[in-house]
Every structure is written in C-alpha cells, then in structure tokens.
Amino acid sequence: MNEPDHYTDRALDHLTRSRNAGTLSGPSGTGADANPSCGDRTTITVAISDGHVQEVRFRTFGCTAAIASASVLTELAAGLAVEEAARLEPADILNALGGLPPRKEACALMAIGALRGALVDARVRATA
Amino acid sequence: MRRVYLDHAATTPVDPEVAEFMAQVLTEVPGNPSSIYAEGRQARALVDRSREEVAAAIGAEPAEIVFTSGGTEADNLALRGVLKAREGEADGIVTTAIEHHAVLDTAHDLEAHGQARVTVLAVDRDGRVSPDAVRAAIDDRTALVSVMHGNNEIGTLQPIAAIGTLCREAGVTFHSDAVQTVGALEIDVRVLPVDLLSVNAHKFYGPKGVGALYVRTGTRIATVQTGGGQEKGRRTGTENVAGVVGLGAAMRIAVARRAAESARQGVLRDRLIAGIASRIPDATLTGHPIERLPNNASFCFRGTQGEALVVSLDLEGFSVSSGSACTSGSTDPSHVLLALGLERDLAQGSLRLTIGRDTTTADIDRLLDALPPIVARLRTASGAAVPA
Ligand code: FES
Numbered sequence: 312m313n314e315p316d317h318y319t320d321r322a323l324d325h326l327t328r329s330r331n332a333g334t335l336s337g338p339s340g341t342g343a344d345a346n347p348s349c350g351d352r353t354t355i356t357v358a359i360s361d362g363h364v365q366e367v368r369f370r371t372f373g374c375t376a377a378i379a380s381a382s383v384l385t386e387l388a389a390g391l392a393v394e395e396a397a398r399l400e401p402a403d404i405l406n407a408l409g410g411l412p413p414r415k416e417a418c419a420l421m422a423i424g425a426l427r428g429a430l431v432d433a434r435v436r437a438t439a
Numbered sequence: 440m441r442r443v444y445l446d447h448a449a450t451t452p453v454d455p456e457v458a459e460f461m462a463q464v465l466t467e468v469p470g471n472p473s474s475i476y477a478e479g480r481q482a483r484a485l486v487d488r489s490r491e492e493v494a495a496a497i498g499a500e501p502a503e504i505v506f507t508s509g510g511t512e513a514d515n516l517a518l519r520g521v522l523k524a525r526e527g528e529a530d531g532i533v534t535t536a537i538e539h540h541a542v543l544d545t546a547h548d549l550e551a552h553g554q555a556r557v558t559v560l561a562v563d564r565d566g567r568v569s570p571d572a573v574r575a576a577i578d579d580r581t582a583l584v585s586v587m588h589g590n591n592e593i594g595t596l597q598p599i600a601a602i603g604t605l606c607r608e609a610g611v612t613f614h615s616d617a618v619q620t621v622g623a624l625e626i627d628v629r630v631l632p633v634d635l636l637s638v639n640a641h642k643f644y645g646p647k648g649v650g651a652l653y654v655r656t657g658t659r660i661a662t663v664q665t666g667g668g669q670e671k672g673r674r675t676g677t678e679n680v681a682g683v684v685g686l687g688a689a690m691r692i693a694v695a696r697r698a699a700e701s702a703r704q705g706v707l708r709d710r711l712i713a714g715i716a717s718r719i720p721d722a723t724l725t726g727h728p729i730e731r732l733p734n735n736a737s738f739c740f741r742g743t744q745g746e747a748l749v750v751s752l753d754l755e756g757f758s759v760s761s762g763s764a765c766t767s768g769s770t771d772p773s774h775v776l777l778a779l780g781l782e783r784d785l786a787q788g789s790l791r792l793t794i795g796r797d798t799t800t801a802d803i804d805r806l807l808d809a810l811p812p813i814v815a816r817l818r819t820a821s822g823a824a825v826p827a
Pocket residue numbers: 346349350351352373374375376377418768769770
C-alpha cells in the first residue's frame with residue numbers, strides 16, 4: 312500500500328468537496344463511531360431497499376483523514392448489496408484515497424465502524 | 440498565487456541583512472572564540488559585539504547574557520540551573536498551566552526525579568494568571584517562579600511586572616519566557632523585576648538554533664552541562680559564532696523597528712479579529728481581548744477541527760496553525776486552550792493566525808474572504824448546529 316506522508320489529491324478533494332455530507336431523514340439505519348484517542352466522531356445513515364444500500368450520508372467532526380474517509384466511503388457503499396457493504400474494510404478506503412499518511416490511518420477506522428453500525432441497526436430495525 | 444504566511448509565532452523568515460551577515464561570518468571567520476591568536480580574537484570580537492547588542496536591547500549588561508541553542512534550552516537552563524543551585528535549601532517551582540512545554544515539561548521532569556515540587560497555577564478565561572495566586576503559591580522553600588510574558592498560542596500577555604515585584608519582595612527568583620515578546624514589545628530589565636529571561640532568535644527574523652538567557656547579576660544559577668567552561672561556565676560549549684552574530688543583528692534590527700512595526704501589526708490584528716467576528720458566526724476569540732501580542736489573532740470555531748482547518752487553508756495558499764497538536768493519529772486539544780476552561784470539542788477547532796513584517800492589509804482581506812466558506816464547509820460536514 313502506498314503510504315504518502317501527506318494527503319493525496321484525492322483525499323483533499325474529499326475534504327474540499329465532501330460527498331454526501333448530511334443525515335438522511337427516516338434512515339433504514341444509523342451508526343456512529345469515535346476515535347477514542349482524540350474524541351472525534353463520525354455518524355453514518357443508510358437507506359436500504361431491495362437488499363441494497365441506496366443512499367448513504369455522513370457527518371464527521373474530525374480531521375482531514377476522518378472527513379475524506381467518511382466521504383469516500385459513502386461513494387464506495389452506495390449501490391452495493393448489504394452483505395457487500397458490510398465487507399468494506401479500512402483498506403478499501405485507503406485504496407480509494409490513494410493512501411493516507413501512516414499516522415492518520417486510525418482516523419479512517421471510524422468511517423467503517425459507523426457504516427457497519429448503520430447496517431446492523433438497519434437489520435435490527437427491519438426484523439423488529 | 441502568492442502564499443500568505445500567517446504563522447510567525449512558529450517561526451519567522453531570516454532577515455536578509457541577518458542572513459548576509461551570517462554568511463559572511465561563516466565563510467570569512469574560521470576561528471574558535473576561545474583561541475587567543477588572531478582568528479580566535481576575531482571570532483571572540485563578533486561574539487562579544489553580539490552579546491552587547493542583545494544586552495542593549497533589553498537594558499542588560501553584556502555579562503548577563505548567556506547564549507544558548509534557543510528558547511527551549513534557555514528555559515531548561517533557567518529551571519534546572521536555579522533548582523540545582525538551590526539544591527538542599529529550596530525546591531519549589533511555581534508556574535502556570537499555559538506555559539510552553541519547554542517550561543512545563545521541564546518542571547514536571549524535575550518533579551518526577553524528586554528534584555522539585557511544582558505548583559501549576561490556573562489562568563482565567565482570558566489566559567491571565569493572577570499575581571495574588573502567585574503570591575499565595577510561594578512558600579519558604581520556593582526557589583523559582585516561571586511565568587511567560589506572551590503566550591505563543593493565544594497571545595495573552597501576563598502581568599509580569601506585578602509578578603516580578605512580588606517575587607522580589609518574597610526573595611524568590613523570577614523567570615519569564617519572553618520568546619514571543621522580546622522582538623515585539625519593549626522590555627527593559629532595569630525597570631522590569633525579572634531575574635531570568637528566555638530569548639529565541641528565530642522568533643524575530645534571526646536564525647533557528649540560537650537564543651539566550653538573560654541572567655541578572657547575583658542570580659544563583661548552576662550550569663547544567665559540563666565541558667570547556669564557555670559563557671562563564673553557565674553554558675559550556677564552543678559558541679555558535681554565526682548563529683550568535685545572527686541573533687545580535689536580528690535583535691538590533693527588531694529593536695529599531697519594533698515600535699512602528701508592532702503598531703502596524705496591531706492594526707492588522709484588530710482588522711483580522713473584527714473581520715472574523717463579523718463574518719463567521721459563533722467564532723470564539725481565545726486569549727485576552729486587549730492584553731495580547733500585537734501579531735496574534737486566535738480563535739476557536741465550534742464544529743470544526745483544527746487539522747482540517749489548517750489543511751483547508753493550506754490548499755488556498757495560507758500557512759497557519761492550530762493549537763491542537765497532531766500526535767500519532769489523533770489531534771489533541773492544546774493544554775493552553777483546555778486551561779482556559781474551553782470544552783474539549785470547542786478547543787479542537789482552534790486556529791492561530793500570527794502576523795509578521797511582510798503581512799499586508801491585502802493578505803488579511805484575502806484570509807477574511809477564504810476562511811468563512813471553509814468554516815461553513817467543515818460545519819456542514821460535522822453537522823454542527825450554529826446559531827445564526
Ligand atoms: S485526528 Fe481525530 S479523527 Fe483524525
């Protein structure tokens with residue numbers, strides 16, 4: 312994995328032109344995660360129908376890496392079957408961004424944690 | 440697009456006249472100032488002249504100036520040197536919660552090794568420590584009070600004249616880290632009751648890696664490094680001749696320019712502060728509204744995070760900094776901002792803008808145009824509810 316010591320243009324693009332920032336109203340599921348070392352956090356809401364992730368929105372209070380990771384993850388997850396979306400990993404985010412500064416990789420984790428939480432929440436709500 | 444550098448509290452570019460003088464010394468003065476032959480005497484003369492320039496700048500005697508490798512070493516020498524000199528008779532250090540790490544970490548290191556009892560005083564919402572609190576913290580085993588003059592993050596100026604006066608009444612040595620102020624504000628140790636004062640060349644257009652500690656005659660201070668006995672044994676090691684020359688020249692230039700320059704910068708600072716306050720909702724000025732460095736405008740923006748602010752402004756051509764320190768994958772709010780009583784989330788969104796000699800009104804206006812959309816964007820990403 313390419314590990315730049317600075318942000319890639321792709322990561323910076325997700326900072327300055329974040330995709331899908333916001334919160335879905337009436338989401339199928341909501342998930343949230345925090346980076347315990349800094350207290351920064353990400354919330355993700357998903358809309359699911361026909362077994363697919365139709366829409367994803369993120370909210371991130373955090374650094375460039377955290378915002379870019381959540382932003383790119385909304386793009387990666389949208390349109391996937393729910394099981395595929397649940398298999399997304401931090402490495403997928405790093406790939407999509409062309410890497411993150413090594414010490415910023417932990418900041419990418421909360422996007423994944425929040426997405427997985429949202430998918431679980433959606434499943435729980437669907438069976439409730 | 441011209442980049443706009445607004446991080447002069449971090450470092451300043453070397454003044455061209457200083458750089459030229461230093462280059463000349465590096466190429467034309469090969470001697471060791473301790474040697475007694477011609478080359479050595481030439482180097483010694485330059486070091487002596489620089490010592491006179493630094494002394495003159497603060498109203499000191501040349502013999503009271505000890506050259507160091509910078510502000511951090513000056514602070515270390517002040518704390519460790521005084522504690523060592525008073526070993527067995529006094530071990531108390533009184534300092535504040537918003538000191539530079541060079542002071543706070545040194546004090547805590549001394550405490551951790553059983554060499555000091557450290558009392559860290561709180562500051563108010565504006566970052567000021569009360570002289571009464573200092574007085575109350577002093578006991579009969581207090582060796583040193585260390586209170587910085589101007590804070591590097593929030594710009595707050597401390598009442599060091601009042602604190603120095605009460606230290607003198609109590610017979611306690613008083614140290615002040617004046618790294619941020621000595622190039623910007625008049626300091627005269629003939630009237631200011633300070634015993635030790637830290638100075639750092641690269642904060643006023645001198646080179647990095649050189650500074651000084653002013654040591655008032657009669658102050659009890661021991662050396663913390665051993666060797667050939669330079670600097671009257673207070674800081675041994677062959678002098679950084681070119682660096683010391685650069686420090687002296689930078690000091691001389693700063694003193695000649697500072698009254699006019701600080702007034703000019705103060706106007707730009709006020710334009711910056713007023714502009715941000717009027718254009719960005721829910722902007723929290725950090726530091727004292729009036730008693731602050733003439734070049735410092737520092738804010739916290741709720742719903743933003745400092746690293747993202749700095750990176751966003753960098754993309755738009757601005758070099759700025761955030762009080763939040765990025766450490767191994769996390770961004771921690773600064774100890775200074777937390778000491779003001781700011782909640783952690785708010786402290787995360789800190790931005791420090793520090794003006795310099797080359798900053799223009801147009802630079803300030805460009806920043807004032809660039810910043811509001813960035814703050815708004817980051818607030819959109821975080822979903823921060825901001826009162827209109
Ligand atoms: S620094 Fe907190 S998420 Fe990156």
